[in-house]
Amino acid sequence: MVRAVQDWLLGHHTGHMSLAGHDWSVVTWGLVKNGEVTREFELRPGEPSDIGDSDDDLARARRFRDVLGWYASGVTVVTADPGSHPVGLTCQTFSSVSLEPPLVSFMPARTSRSLPIIRDAGHFCVNILAADQQAIAQVFASKGADKFNGLGWAPGVTGAPVLDGAIGRVDCTVHSIHEAGDHFIVVGNVKDLAITREAEPLIYFRGTFR
Numbered sequence: 059m060v061r062a063v064q065d066w067l068l069g070h071h072t073g074h075m076s077l078a079g080h081d082w083s084v085v086t087w088g089l090v091k092n093g094e095v096t097r098e099f100e101l102r103p104g105e106p107s108d109i110g111d112s113d114d115d116l117a118r119a120r121r122f123r124d125v126l127g128w129y130a131s132g133v134t135v136v137t138a139d140p141g142s143h144p145v146g147l148t149c150q151t152f153s154s155v156s157l158e159p160p161l162v163s164f165m166p167a168r169t170s171r172s173l174p175i176i177r178d179a180g181h182f183c184v185n186i187l188a189a190d191q192q193a194i195a196q197v198f199a200s201k202g203a204d205k206f207n208g209l210g211w212a213p214g215v216t217g218a219p220v221l222d223g224a225i226g227r228v229d230c231t232v233h234s235i236h237e238a239g240d241h242f243i244v245v246g247n248v249k250d251l252a253i254t255r256e257a258e259p260l261i262y263f264r265g266t267f268r
């Protein structure tokens with residue numbers, strides 16, 4: 059037990075990134091075992107949050123989540139690959155926007171580590187998950203460094219990863235990114251889309267998968 063604790067050391071470095079006119083302080087933490095970084099996490103202390111810590115503020119935030127949680131949605135994994143390392147996040151905020159021209163959107167939080175990479179890559183692929191892909195949804199909802207470990211995928215027409223076993227894909231270039239409170243609204247130009255597996259969809263309702 060003592061030996062195990064000695065093996066695991068925490069390393070870190072800091073940096074900065076610029077997004078939507080703001081300068082963000084970025085801290086990358088690596089879990090180091092026998093001198094090798096085995097997992098990486100990013101924390102961004104000091105990010106603005108409009109949720110106060112008074113009882114009223116907390117009750118308002120809880121009510122917002124409780125009411126909106128009754129809106130059932132499908133579950134997607136939004137991916138991008140700048141060429142060096144694929145990234146992705148689980149997203150329920152995917153929506154169609156416009157038929158002509160074909161536009162879709164999703165809404166990443168300001169804290170999303172994938173967002174600056176999606177913005178710089180200039181593309182993203184929305185992978186619509188099937189009911190038997192809950193484990194994938196959980197991995198992509200985490201802050202793990204290598205979410206693609208053990209996953210089958212191939213680049214779509216934009217270069218963004220298309221995940222094996224998903225119901226379908228909506229492959230896009232970035233049209234625009236808009237600030238919206240503690241989230242951004244990312245709009246994409248649809249370049250390619252297809253249903254590749256007619257399976258039951260994964261559903262997210264009141265904080266749980268169905």
Ligand SMILES: Cc1cc2nc3c(=O)[nH]c(=O)nc-3n(C[C@H](O)[C@H](O)[C@H](O)COP(=O)(O)O)c2cc1C
Pocket residue numbers: 133146147148149150151152165166167169170171172173195196198199200201262
């Ligand atoms: C079912 C489900 C839906 C989610 N939808 C969103 C979403 O629409 N926008 C978002 O920013 N995060 C959403 N998340 C949380 C992100 O997946 C999570 O914060 C993830 O760690 C972000 O990864 P990243 O920081 O590597 O981009 C969702 C999580 C789950 C489980």
